[in-house]
Amino acid sequence: MPETRTNQEAAVITLPHQDWSDVPLASIDAVAALEQGKVLFFPHLAFNLSEAEKKLLTPELVDxxxxxxxxxxxxxxLTGVALADKYEMVQKLLARHHQACQALIISVLPEYRHALHMPTNSLRLHPISAWKASTSWRKDDTRLHVDAFPSRPNYGERILRIFTNINPHGENRLWRVGEPFPELAQRFLPRLKPYSPFISWLQDKIGITKTHRSHYDHLMLQMHDVMKADLEYQKNGPQQAVEFPPGSSWICFSDQTPHAAMAGQFMLEQTFLLPVNAMKTPQNAPLKVLETLLHKPLV
Known part of the structure; x- marks a missing residue:
């Protein structure tokens, strides 16, 4: 591992919650930390599964x-369930996790509670190693990246994700966390391809994207790809290894915090979108950072 690493204490903020509706400590401004690109880590925040639900933890369940x-x-x-007789149990499990995440938002990030929208919950059952072996480099999430949606432009809205390690065998989820977004943007912005409104219009017309891809969405998707393609950066760029044990949860803005999932299996993930104007510090949003660097609006 190279020496040019981010400091884990700077990249990760640890919170003591043991229940999804715990009252937060007044001394910790979780919203401010999250909007700076920190990962909020809850080492004791487990999402308990029943014995019947534990039997769902098999990759054969996924289409x-x-x-x-x-x-x-x-x-x-609900989509992606391969076994029809498990459909109802899976839906109840994911609905229950969604409800727990809503309670966590109210507890830890109450400023967001009325602004978060388009929730999507995911059950991830494949080992990272198996998925890596069967996918392209663009979809290889063991490479440092920031999240961007290829087919669903989001016009600068934030991607907030809550992760929970539900591995029943004691296996940690291993991540790498990268440098702050302003430094990342300055590093890669000169290497991104120019934006073409015509190509964006064409992609929308022929169904490659669900709506017109903005200049911002183009840049974020380009950054995602250029980061993943740069093997030197993947090996020696600023980053910190972080372990998330079973029974722990963590939150980050995945469009802002460079991250890579290196190892692990069995995880629940809740995704929300958040308008930039609902942030406490909108200037920290990737949209605002990129607009400041380029001196023009991007949506």
Whole structure:
């Protein structure tokens, strides 16, 4: 491991919660830390599964054509379940995790409670090593990256994710966490391809994207790809190894915090979108950072 590492104490903020609705400590401003790109780590915040639910922890449950099982709670829409007789139990499990995440938001990030939208919950059952062996480098999440949606432009809205390690065999989820977003943007911005409004229009018309891809969405997707393609940066760029044991949870803005999942299996993940104007410090949003560097609006 190279010496140019971020300091773990600077990259990760540890919180003592043992319950999803615990009252936070007044001395910790979790919102401010999160908006600076920190990972909020809850080493004792477990999501307990029943004995019947533990039997769901097998990759055979996932549709071979999909990476994960996905649940949209507002539509009660579940996709990616390969075994029809397990459908109802999976839906109840993901609905319960979604409810727990809502309680955690109210407890730790109350400023966001009325602004978060488009929730999606995922059950990740494949070992990272197996998925890495069968996917392209662009989809290889063992490479440091910031999240961007190729087909679903989000026009600068934040991607907030809550992760929970539910591994029943004592296996940690291993991550690498990278440098602050302003430094990342300055590093890679000169290497990104120019934005073409015509290509964006064409991609929308032929169905590659669900809506028109903005200049911001173009840059974030480019950054995602250029980061993953740079093997020297992957090896020697600023980063910190972090372990998330079973029975722990963590939160980050995955569009802002460079991250890579190196090892582990069995995880629950809740995703929300957050408007930039709902942030406590909007200037920390990737949209605002990129607009400041380029001196023009991007959406």
């Amino acid at each position: 071979p054509k999909r990476k994960n099982i996905s649940y949209q709670p507002e539509q009660q829409k």
